[in-house]
Amino acid sequence: TLTFLKTNFINIPFFFPTEALKLVIEAAKPGVSVLSLCEKGDAYIMAETGKVFKREKDMKKGIAFPTCVSVNNCVCHFSPLKSDPDYTLKDGDLVKIDLGVHVDGFIANVAHSFVIGASKEAPVTGKKADVVKAAYLCAEAALRLVKPGNQNTQITEAWNKIAHSFKCNPIEGMLSHQLKQHVIDGEKTIIQNPTDQQRKDHEKAEFEVHEVYAVDVLISTGEGKARDGGQRTTIYKRDPSKQYGLKMKTSRIFFSEVERRFNAMPFTLRALEDEGKARLGVVECAKHELLQPFSVLNEKEGEFVAQFKFTVLLMANGPLRITSGAFEPEFYKSEFDVQDPELKSLIQSSASRKAQKKKKKKVSCTVGHKTLLWFCKQCVKYRI
Template sequence: MAEKGDESSEEEATISEDVVVTKYQMAAEIANRVIKAVASACLDGAVVLDLCEIGDKMILEETQKVFKKEKEMKKGIAFPTCVSVNNCICNFSPLRSDPPVKLKTEDVVKIDLGVHIDGYCAIVGSTIVVGCTKDNPVTGKKADVIQAAYIASEIAHRMLKPGGENFLLSDTIQKAAVQFKCTSVEGIVSYCMKRNRFDEEKTIMLNPSDILRKELKKCEFELYEAYCMDVIVSTGEGKPKHQDARTTVFKRTDEVYNLKMKASRAFYSEVTSKFDVMPFTLRAFDEEGKARMGVVECVTHKLLDPFDVLYDKEGEFVAQFKFTVLLMPNGPLRITSGPFDPDTVKSSVQLEDPELKALLSSSTKKAKKKKKAKASETPKENGAAEDTKK
């Protein structure tokens, strides 16, 4: 991550330049293919570990096929593949040593992953239900929460435009969720993205508590910004809790500390060389046991930030739609989308709020201005009008 006050960060390229847009879009094309492949493997009896490994392996393979001549260019996983089931909110990416988790028919499955090319990240997340099709659609609470998250994400896409405001967007997402007797998950954060980093000064937080709302800075979205928008909705209270699942995904911070344990130093050295600033999973290390040992001291002294596995209450269901948007002159350009078919979901609840319905039906593209009549055409048109009056 670039440190605050780094002059190079102030002069970095933005999506106003075609080459940057190209890198975002190439990363997005890979992310969209990978999440589709993982989703197609989410069958009854599938093991979550296998699904995560399918995603990570495919990202690494696909990114090696682009910019082959740019030997120094870094590319690969921007966020490890996570597969979170039913009431699990996010960040579940198990290790080989963990007890196997198998999918069952009608499980609500959230797939979340990211790809980067030269530090430009394309993040995507989507929700599917195992075994559900157009002929056998999901119904009940599961359908309600998926529909709520899907509609809220579509509204968010339309509101992510220059001049938009973070508090209004998060409040509108909650308003949409409530229509389906659901709630957006408290504290889930979406970021303005820059090369190799998230801009923590510009964030969108879902359903913030009173304390979090006071701490959160109000901000406006600006032209040529890129955002990772994460919409997560629950049938429950939407208050994230920890359970017994092991945290396996981490990211380096800017903190400095002299590690005491040899295992910790060796582990952190490998993190620095292999993953640089991008999030990683302990599964990516050849010696998992040593990685599990070394990570403890690194987290204790804040050299690494953990992406904790979070849950809502047992028996509740959580749905997610996560996407990357580029704020372009002709409107917000959504470059990542998961493999979701609205026809596989039959919710008994309808969106009734007129303001939300208007937002949902609005175009994501900026309306083109009508061309003014040329000066040479004006007299002719005026003359025609006068003839009509006569």
């Protein structure tokens, strides 16, 4: 599949996040600051996306989700500013890297977890190994369940069973979203570990051919309840449905730059031309809900959270995962395993798509483009 994609597509966005993730993972060593890793990931994405479709002056491309590096009990969205308290990585830290890329609004997200210093010779054991293994197997189960005809509730139940097998819990109420062009939080969602009220309110949905999802797994050794950790929120997203006449000049200048540069994609205040003024301007915008915050969330101190996220295209012959990190199962030795025999069998089954019979009739490039959901060499000119 990888060879086919490289042969038939031009610098498609889902190669960028995987390579950016690899770059950040390789740089994550003891003594390295989280801020430097976030800057490295974002800089790589901007540099690489800047090399494609140069003639399309009006095309927006770049970061679909800023690089976040959340450590140990920090659940998500930690991407500090230069003026914020930083964190320096240590041997044994459980690190979660989360980022996303888009080209013309076509989004590819990825997240990966690993423990610094883990190796075949010195595998991780205990709670860290349990939660990493549980999260990884939840992601593998989801890859096989997120397919046309299945329901979103099937994934929710599978995640609960797998996590509980490892004495862990999915983070309560977290959502995986359908992706659409320019939309990172589509209508159809998969919910993790819902409360009774969330279970009643959450809309059931069936997966359909040619849909795209960012499947996001977050598993905790604790109760699975994420709380605002008190750190500064640095990531926001424009809410196109909200309008308000901003009173402060600083806010208006800030908001104008946000609309011009990021449209409806999440962004970090670190990316603004003047970080200091951005910190001031964002306050009024967030207060009146022009921007949606991505708060830094934490589990209880002493617990550990692992995350795996991948982007998947629901093709007619099966799901196609287009982003992922390289997981090393022999680095993590847990005393637990999946208990449910059906889920165990599911995870052990092949996730490869069924081969389609070649059609003699040549598919027109516009149809092929819509089917493949990205830019192929033959139909860039159609700009669909």
